Amino acid sequence: MVSPKFFAGVDWSEHLNDLAVVDRSGEVIASTRFEATPAGVRDALAVLSGLRTSHTFSRRSVPVAIEASRGLLVNALRRHSQTVIPIHPSTVARYRGRLNPGNRKKSDAGDAALLANILRTDGHAHRPLHTNSEEADAVGALTRAQLRASRTRQYHYLQLRSQLRAVHPAAVTAWGHLDGRLVRPEAREVIALAPSSGQAARLTRRQIRAALDRAGRTRLLDSETDRLFTLFREPVLRNPPAVEDALGQEVLATLRLLGEACLSVDELTSAAGELFSQHPQSRIYLSFPGVGLLTGARLLSELGDDPTRFATAKGLAAYAGARPFTWASGTSRTVLHRRVAANKRLAAYGHYWAFTSLTKSPQCRAHYDKRRAAGDRHNAALRRLFGKLLASLHHCLLHDELFDPEAAWPRPPGPA
Structure with missing residues (x-):
């Protein structure tokens, strides 16, 4: 993948927004302040278009970092096919402290340039905003x-x-x-x-x-x-x-x-x-034990319907807080419950889903009892079950199949 020549950052606010563009050396080559209006968004995109260095350049190749994952400004940029990369405000604060630990000074223009430089130095560690359908949103x-x-x-x-x-x-x-x-x-x-x-x-x-x-x-x-x-x-x-x-x-x-x-x-x-019942993927969600209209709608709202968002079931389980977190330092190695680096709403929905499935599916109940017999506590056993259900959900969504309990929990081969 070819690295972009320019990187942009937007520090948004209620009325005025700051845009800064840096090159590969980190030099700010363009900046502007625009309003959160259609005309203001066009002015900001015009600044990106003015960076043209060759006939093959396109403003769409300039990634834009912003401290938000939804909102009118984010939707406006995505409607113009601009690549938007959300960055958590706490992450931006840590980058600000890394540059100057003793100075807590903050400015909107400086934060816009900081966001652009985050993409320049660590853009590979931040994922673009996934693309959902209008129905899923x-x-x-x-x-x-x-x-x-x-x-x-x-x-x-x-x-x-x-x-x-x-x-x-x-x-x-x-x-x-x-x-x-x-x-x-x-x-x-x-x-x-x-x-x-x-x-x-x-x-x-x-x-x-x-x-x-x-x-x-x-x-x-x-x-x-x-x-x-x-x-x-x-x-x-x-x-x-x-x-x-x-x-x-x-x-x-x-x-x-x-x-x-x-x-x-x-x-x-x-x-x-x-x-939710009108969404094409609703039939897949509803085929799982313990999933009704509201639970299915909540799962869809957090997972989205972008088929490229989660490449593996392990990544999906980690995002949902259903996979453990390993803390290793020196000779110590500890396996902990994943709390911070997870979607808390999805983790809460998954706990309810797994608990409800115990009375809806004998396979889910048997898996829960097996984990309890192995020494897991109640919540840990439910997380294990949630991770198992998520793996099946990832497979079903990827292959457009309904849930099959026999395929999710295959029976061990009997004696010949």
């Missing part, structure tokens, strides 16, 4: 939004639980034995009707049953009504009436936020699953 945007909404819902749930402990402790335990707990529609409906212990104690059976009916419950309405009616009338510690009313208003405000968060999660989950 859309699935990724929805799944990341769904994850943020889920975290927001969890935050409001914990906030509501903390508030109820101070004003309505019976509500904290009323649905503790059921999935979802306070996030359940019936729980939110009853709490909205009576956010404090005093109001809950005055509820009638008819009011409780009507609230359960509005929440969509259809089974065992009478027994559930009697259970809540009895529970809310048990004596508990109470605040003064005025304080209890004030705390009840706070509970209602948090309950509204929790309801909006639950609605957002449901909408984004449905949209992500629907869009």
Whole structure:
């Protein structure tokens, strides 16, 4: 592969962006500041086009380093077929300290030149941004939004639980034995009707049953009504009436936020699953045990659909944190869990996927039990299983095949 003659770096910000271009000697030969607008991007690309040294030169041969992997500016550069190489900000900070350890001075123009020089000296150690299809990028945007909404819902749930402990402790335990707990529609409906212990104690059976009916419950309405009616009338510690009313208003405000968060999660989950099901690779993901619409969408969003991104299954497993990390120094050699140099979202999805597959596939369960018998702890055994599933997924995506458990776990040959 022919080494580029020029290297570019972009230090981006909210309004103005700095571009610097260096040659093979590290000399800054061009620089400019441009806005994050279509006209500004054209001006920056014009600077790269002005570097023409021969009739065979193309600005597309100039790699551009930037401290971002997504965003409007990155998308604009890629739409113009420019090679974009993302570099983590912590990596840039270490390069800055290597050049001048005692000087912490920072400037936008200097960082742009620093990014360009990183490509000049260590460009072989940094990979260009992979190219996904528009459908895969859309699935990724929805799944990341769904994850943020889920975290927001969890935050409001914990906030509501903390508030109820101070004003309505019976509500904290009323649905503790059921999935979802306070996030359940019936729980939110009853709490909205009576956010404090005093109001809950005055509820009638008819009011409780009507609230359960509005929440969509259809089974065992009478027994559930009697259970809540009895529970809310048990004596508990109470605040003064005025304080209890004030705390009840706070509970209602948090309950509204929790309801909006639950609605957002449901909408984004449905949209992500629907869009994922339209992707050509969805049938491959769904053929694996323990993979549903949401899990498949999350896996696709982190892995992408660029067939050249992962050359080997080992590289994919290392990216997902499913392969161990070896630390060797002198005579010491330690094998550790790969934590930093891995995609944390993908590692979390893989843990859930492997755990779910235990009840969906006897081969997955047998592999997990085998690792546990060998001395692995629960999480380590799940990582091993996740790595095994990733190897099969890499093969299936590469050859456009559905998952075959007999091929993934071939039976040992029997006696002749």
